[in-house]
Amino acid sequence: MTAPQWAQDLVLQVALDEGRDDVPELTWHRSKRSAFSSGRTWHTSSRIHVTAGTQRRQTQIPYRSGKRTGQVSVRAEQKLVLLHEVAHWLTPFEKQAVTYGRGGDWYDQDGNKADAPTGTRYLSHTATFWDTAWRLFRRYKVPLTYAKVREGNYRKGALIAARKRS
Ligand SMILES: [Zn+2]
8 A cells, every 4th residue: 555645754854854865665565464554674675664563543653561551543653663664764774893692683685574683784773873763753753752662662872772862
């Protein structure tokens, strides 16, 4: 399916605001199972794919993280995932000599998750990436409470970057 207009507009706006003269291709799909959205970015083909959550008309998605519960709008949840991927598009994967499991997940240049750092591997969730991601979350008004829960759930580096300016 075609990406919603707001998502296409947002990607274009970020590219302009970041001084880019190119825009990634955006493809969009709706999940059959998950209430929450997910995304993926391919650097070599400059493409972003979002699998939107199942919610259509419901305006709020309840979420839970440990003892914290809250609600996020369908639009804000999708916007967070989209901006996370746009931050990947803006941040080239870095070759890094770190021990597997410490610095984040390992990917090859096309974004395929790699099991172990053998040969040339690229690290995607770097400090530079998170700085970029939080800059976008703030500038394009993603609810930061939800962003901290969502991104902090599984990536420590996300919260280190979030704390820098909050
Ligand atoms: Zn990511």
